[in-house]
Amino acid sequence: MPPPSAPTAPRVAAFFDIDKTLMRGASASVVATALLRRGLINRRTIAFAVRQSLLYALFGEKVSRVSNVAQRAMRSVAGQSVAQMGEVIEQVWEPAIRPRLYARTVERIQWHLERGDEVWLASATPWLVSEVMATHLGATGGIGTRLAVRDGFLLAELDGPVVHAHHKAEAVRRLAAERGIDLSQSWAYSDSFHDVEMLEAVGHPVAVNADVRLARVARRRGWDRLAARTRTDRLRDRSLKTVAATLAGVGALAVVSGLSHLVGGA
Secondary structure, X not given: OOOOOOOXXXXXXXXEOOEOOOEOOOHHHHHHHXXXXXXXXXXXXXXXXXXXXXXXXXXXOOHHHHHHXXXXXXXXXXXXXXXXXXXXXXXXXXXXXXXXXXXXXXXXXXXXXXXXXXXXXXXEEEHHHHHHHHHHHOOOEEEEEOEEEEOOEEEEEEOOOOOOOHHHHHHXXXXXXXXXXXXXXXXXXXXXXXXXXXXXXXXXXXXXXXXXXXXXXXXXXXXXXXXXXXXXXXXXXXXHHHHHHHHHHHOHHHHHHHHHHHHHOO
């Protein structure tokens, strides 16, 4: 009789939010600016994206705001090819995304990979963005908001919900079930109170650059916390908030005017 086979070790994963957890600012806004410069979206759409980024910098995430951005993004990129969109995201990785990454969060990703854990980027950002970022970081894959595709071209409709708040937690649980991941031994990282449900789904929740409400929850529950911002990062974030407050004060027309000048001179 052959000896009994050794029990298989459970599969463990680490799930990382992207915006303000892995990188400064909003990843989708970086890509939107690149699309504008290539004439793939109009200035009205980018002005809307800038306004949402300013609100994000000043006040953090809001479920209705995330939904509005997703709906506007769908309409703006409808008809573009998936291949072309992927190429644009690849092209902005080195000059625009990589410099915004928090080194300490990247180090934590590498730590998980060296342990043999799966690593997934989970974000409301378009799935193409999360997948490209995952590839460059050596991660297992990316989870993001999916747009419907027909014959290789994007449609003006979502393929599933915006991957935010409850829906992000659902996406993590669904992926874990599909891949046999033991969530009780897995990790999740986020800066946002809206990701509490995702953090609760795993055995090792970590609050990264936590907003006020998440920091309060993390303290009360004894969750690990990671300050991924260096002193330089904090100064940059403070400058961004100062600029955001100034622009909000002078109004939307100034935003559009300034953006047009910026893009025209780029």
